[in-house]
Amino acid sequence: MMAHTDAMASLKAGTVIPAHPLALDASRTFDRRRQRALTRYYLDAGAGGLAVGVHTTQFAIREAGLYEDVLGLAAETAAAWTDRDPVMVAGLAGATAQAAKEAETASSLGYHAGLLSLAAMKGSNHDAIIEHCEAVAERMPLVGFYLQPAVGGIHLDAAFWTRFASIPNVVAIKVAPFNRYRTLDVMRGVAEAGAQDRIALYTGNDDHIVLDLVTPFQVMVEGRPVTLRFVGGLLGHWSVWTKAAVSIFDRCRAEAGENAVTAELLALDARVTDCNSAFFDVANDFHGCIAGCHEVLRRQGLLEGTWCLDPHEGLSAGQSAEIDRVLRQHGDLSDDAFVAANLERWLA
Numbered sequence: 320m321m322a323h324t325d326a327m328a329s330l331k332a333g334t335v336i337p338a339h340p341l342a343l344d345a346s347r348t349f350d351r352r353r354q355r356a357l358t359r360y361y362l363d364a365g366a367g368g369l370a371v372g373v374h375t376t377q378f379a380i381r382e383a384g385l386y387e388d389v390l391g392l393a394a395e396t397a398a399a400w401t402d403r404d405p406v407m408v409a410g411l412a413g414a415t416a417q418a419a420k421e422a423e424t425a426s427s428l429g430y431h432a433g434l435l436s437l438a439a440m441k442g443s444n445h446d447a448i449i450e451h452c453e454a455v456a457e458r459m460p461l462v463g464f465y466l467q468p469a470v471g472g473i474h475l476d477a478a479f480w481t482r483f484a485s486i487p488n489v490v491a492i493k494v495a496p497f498n499r500y501r502t503l504d505v506m507r508g509v510a511e512a513g514a515q516d517r518i519a520l521y522t523g524n525d526d527h528i529v530l531d532l533v534t535p536f537q538v539m540v541e542g543r544p545v546t547l548r549f550v551g552g553l554l555g556h557w558s559v560w561t562k563a564a565v566s567i568f569d570r571c572r573a574e575a576g577e578n579a580v581t582a583e584l585l586a587l588d589a590r591v592t593d594c595n596s597a598f599f600d601v602a603n604d605f606h607g608c609i610a611g612c613h614e615v616l617r618r619q620g621l622l623e624g625t626w627c628l629d630p631h632e633g634l635s636a637g638q639s640a641e642i643d644r645v646l647r648q649h650g651d652l653s654d655d656a657f658v659a660a661n662l663e664r665w666l667a
Contacts, residue, residue: 326431333550334367337557338375343626356665358396365565368406375555379628412436422458432460438471456488463492480508495523510545525556529588532571559615562654597641607635
């Protein structure tokens with residue numbers, strides 16, 4: 320596991336961080352072999368980090384008593400599999416006592432930062448939420464998380480993000496409201512806190528990945544323009560077709576860095592978003608968003624099935640057909656050949 324100083328430098332510079340799914344067998348029992356295979360896949364695909372215990376891993380791992388086991392296996396596998404230094408981000412959830420305990424657990428397992436879900440704070444005022452964040456930030460470096468309301472997030476305005484960005488141990492923010500207005504609220508908040516050089520911004524807007532990565536976001540602070548950029552992505556969408564995602568990310572970084580973003584790259588945003596619409600089950604208000612990612616991985620042989628811990632959670636009617644359509648129309652954005660060439664090795 321990398322030194323924390325190196326991990327923070329990598330996180331700040333920006334990288335590809337897939338949100339790690341949970342591998343289960345037909346009895347909905349943790350499948351350690353396929354879980355290891357997923358971790359190996361992401362690392363060999365070129366991901367710069369892993370986010371484990373987050374929404375895509377299923378928040379229900381906590382009630383199932385799997386939190387420490389799942390995080391521990393990912394950290395152990397990453398350390399044994401690669402000489403590179405992936406940034407390990409742990410999902411943190413629940414009320415303050417639970418989130419703080421999870422931060423301590425994650426830190427003891429070698430995780431470098433915690434992605435803090437605020438879903439449990441729904442109905443609380445901003446003072447209470449900030450107090451909660453400060454308490455957890457005392458345990459480990461914090462990655463803020465603006466989770467879209469459709470899957471349990473809460474609305475947070477620019478004033479909140481100004482206060483959140485002022486917490487000293489906040490190192491990054493995953494911006495994932497799936498809403499351009501609320502994305503700008505985060506940008507305004509970070510700029511008004513004067514934290515744009517300290518806090519790394521990661522897109523979690525799976526509906527606008529390419530555009531987020533190439534767009535300079537300009538906000539006005541006391542009459543002066545401040546420009547902010549997303550430096551990377553921490554995405555459930557990047558849990559599938561990851562090698563291709565790394566290539567797209569590298570292209571976005573290169574073209575944006577040269578101020579030479581092509582029309583072809585801009586057009587790719589719509590294609591990636593179209594793929595996401597099938598994987599995330601937009602037609603059914605994201606009900607099958609986790610199972611949809613599982614289905615892509617199942618078709619590649621990485622997962623045995625699409626099972627989730629909640630037996631009521633699975634593919635929606637028509638979702639498999641939508642994934643078929645995406646594969647026909649956007650198959651060049653997949654990494655099927657890469658997975659096929661390496662699957663046996665990852666499953667060993």
